[in-house]
Amino acid sequence: MIKSDYLPSGFLQPLQDYLRQRALPAQDLLHELDACLESPNVPSERFCELLDAVWHAAPVSALGIRLGLATHPGQFGVVGYLVSYCGTLGQALARYYRYQRLLQQGLDSRGELKDGVLYMRWTQAVAKTPLATEFSIAVFVSLCQALIGRAITPVRAGLPFARPANADVYQALLGCPVEFDRPAIELAIPEYLLALPISGKDPYLLGLLEKQAQALLNQLPQLDTSAAGASFQRVQDQIVESMKNGDVSAAAVASALNYSLRTFYRELRSAGYSYRGLLAHTRHTLARQYLADPALAQTDVALLLGYSEQSSFIRAFRSWTGMTPGEYRSHLARKAGQVTG
Template sequence: MRTPSVDPRHASVSASLTQAVLHAASRLGLDRAGLLAASGLDTSQLDNPDARIPLLAQQQLWATIEQQLGGVEAGLLIGAALAPGQFSVLGYLLQSSPTLSAALQAVQRYQRLAGEGGEFSLQPEGECLWLVYRAVQPEQAATRTRVLALMAFWQSLMTPLLADFHLLGARFMHAAPDDLDRYTQVFNCSLQFAASDYAIGLPQALLEQPLAQANLPLQKLLREHAEALLARLPSESLSARVVSLLSAQLSQGEPDRSQLAQTLHLSERTLQRRLADEGSSYQQLLNDTRRQLAERYLRDAQLAATEIALLLGYSEPSVFFRAFRQWTGLTPGEYRASQQAQE
């Protein structure tokens, strides 16, 4: 499993999110002052909802919560007790999105506002869309608690917003606990443990359904605020941002360079120039992203090559087949056979 290339020593998370975790822990009977002291935090650091605190401090907070709630699945308890409004701009962005698809795009675009403890990505698989979370420091017990809280919170956030919201599956990196009752109660779907990542599976059929609290005028204001906050964070390369957007858009057809530039608040010419300054280009990033996704999809024996072509934004499978042979010297079928032979 590829883990995010983020140095935990320099990563930061939202003060608003940390405040929400503390509120949830207090509702479960834990002492707020004691939690702050154990994690080396001060109330003044959390007063501004747009402020940032070190990821390592929040990890210590999660470790302390896990210790004090010993004997139970602390992450699931905290996740169920979190309130969406306390996530500041990102929480309101999700709630006011017009559709589930738009909400997922907001997650990808603005995930760093919540924190740099991991990366979300979308992986289509037949009728299921996997929302995958690759965590920094996945081996730490505190990470398990933190990610379980995020997964449980997502479930509780989306359930009232869609008439038939449900999960098709959930994956967890840790081994199956002795008691699965709380997992079954929270996720109500098939569960897989000792997996290579954390993920929840959403029905693709729900993507374009309207959300109950959709509010387009509010969305515009929130996105402007979110863009301003994103700009204040330590810079992420433009190439990385383009790859993230391409990965989200490919399954909907050939990406539109003009629209992508607009999403980044750049002209096409400025986009090309800044990518060139980073030693890259739009077409190179598109080809690289398609190749990486193609190789990942082909390692999954359940996806037909024609389905993969559609997921990569090709209008005709034959165009995908030619491109893949140019990249690897193999047809998609030959590549899949070679991978299976190595297993």
């Protein structure tokens, strides 16, 4: 059991900004925040104490949500910079899960794709006060929004404490229904967001930061990682490779990764993924890239994605985007015309 834990000290910056912007009489607290910000990490228990102290200086509803939404990726330490250089939000979240222990060693999070929705839930071994859990869910929403450069509307959220009298404030701030008394922090977002691009994509810097993150992760005490399962990126890469052979069945991908089909499914479930969801995400991402290339016929795109029939590709693409492939290309042409005009 983890009795002590640490967070990136950058998470204290919104607390300091909040006090200063409101000119609150809290000089001693500001000095404490200054001192903590000089170190790369802050003990989770100390973070909770400082968060509580800010609330006492300005006791407003859902303060943790307000402060968490004011964060940016740079305050996540190496993990924040790493995910900022990924290609899509889905790739960024895969790395978030892989390196989450660099944010909090006692952070345990899971994700599951189901019926077009990514359901996430996590617990924090130490930073589990109501204010800290509020902050945690808002920080995650803020990270996703910053990466794709647009506001997101979650499907629902859940918090592990009793429903407060002013519960409507939480829904207004997060933009979705919020449930209380949940067993963990919970957030559900539409699956299509995973395919959205990240403007700061940089494969070279991503590679460098992954090496740094892995080196830092190796320095942490080892936990049982059997539940981590097959990594999102490794399976996705193999799906792309299998498309060349025209066989993207789970059996073919599992065999190429040296898994039995039963073990493959079990490890994907343990990591919070489904093969159907990963395949759809990969096809959706590639379809948008291929359709943006006028040299590729629509039939060629369907074959490149491993569809034996074009009608199956059209149905799938409409389910992802609400448009047929032809309508999507017309949409791209109109946008290009507006830019050049």
